[in-house]
Amino acid sequence: MESDWQDRAFHHHIATLIDALDGPDFWTRMTRVIERFVAFDNWCALLFTRERAPLVCAESPMPDGTVDLLFRAYLEAMYQLDPFYINACEKPRAGLVTLAEVAPDNFRMTDYYQRYFKSNIIGDEVQFNLPVDNERTVIFSLGAKHHYTERDIAQFAMFAPWVVALMKQRLAYEHFAQGAAEVAAADRVEVQSAASHGQLSEAGFASRIEAVTQQSGRVALTAREIEVVRLSLSGFSTRAIAERLDISFETVRAHKKHIYAKLGVSSQSELFALFYEPLGRAGA
The missing domain is CATH 1.10.10.10 (Winged helix-like DNA-binding domain superfamily/Winged helix DNA-binding domain)
Structure with missing residues (x-):
């Protein structure tokens, strides 16, 4: 059966994405491929580490080019209340993670939701997760002003295998990969001390x-x-x-x-x- 032009275009975009694995615009290209099928409003790629502030791999720019102060506040400390961060640290796993899966029963009643999550123009969020080791997980987050539909979630789930596979290949080109052994060793000592x-x-x-x-x-x-x-x-x-x-x-x-x-x-x-x-x- 002959594939239509949309199929051929999709494969072309995946090919260009693979070519961009070692480039500075990899994450931006990833968003462009996905947004052809599911609408979202903001994105970021972060490294979650137990008991440490997230590190930014890349993030969507503000429309007016200014600094997103709410996101800075999140990186400084409010990440500690993020259900995605908590879940990634407690139950690290590779694949698609939805807000419905990780949000506590009273999440939408919290000040974190009202003052940060909702105020940051996010109505819903999904993340593609890739555990690096027992303490660290790379996440690719897609936030939307609206709630994702069942079809949206199904589309994300269908994309998850190749998105996570590309994220794994991307690890070697992220800044945090440099000296990873030393960082991981320091993290293990800190975590072991806390565990004791x-x-x-x-x-x-x-x-x-x-x-x-x-x-x-x-x-x-x-x-x-x-x-x-x-x-x-x-x-x-x-x-x-x-x-x-x-x-x-x-x-x-x-x-x-x-x-x-x-x-x-x-x-x-x-x-x-x-x-x-x-x-x-x-x-x-």
Whole structure:
């Protein structure tokens, strides 16, 4: 059966994309191929590393050429509340990841969603993930002002094998690949140290919480209270936190009561503002 012109055009674009693997416009070319089939509004390619801020491989430019302050705030600290980042660190796997898969039950009620995710003109997001090792994952994110349809998601899923395969080939040409062995070794030491204290997934977030409480003269939180803060700010309901930590609903409520009393706050929004409001204002 003879292929039509669209098929031939698609294969041509894939060929040019392969040719661009070692070039500076690889990620831009990738977006141009995909956007022929699914509409999206912004994109970025990042390296997620446990307990470290994401590194930028490439990102879509702002329409007016200015710096995206909200994205800078995300890179500085708000990534810690990103369900995609949390999922990539806790359950690294290659392939397509959708917002519906990783978002906690109360995600759209969080200040992170209202002040960053939604404010950054994102109605929906998907990511193509490629774990580099146990601590690092390269992600290619496509954000849209609208919600992706079932057809959109199916199209992304169909593209995932070759997108991830090309991402794997691209690794050798990314800046973070230089000295990767030394970086990975340093990361392993840091992660092992955190694990020895029972804080593998909370170490980076805990450091921020402790620094802010010390600077503001507030009472320090326990390790379990810090876990509850992170999960709560990330969008997990009280019941979901209880299930995740394997404790009772009432125990979570008690932890929240103690957290609010220690920090002198009375709501979830005040809790978010204590640790992230300066970043939010910077991106307003």
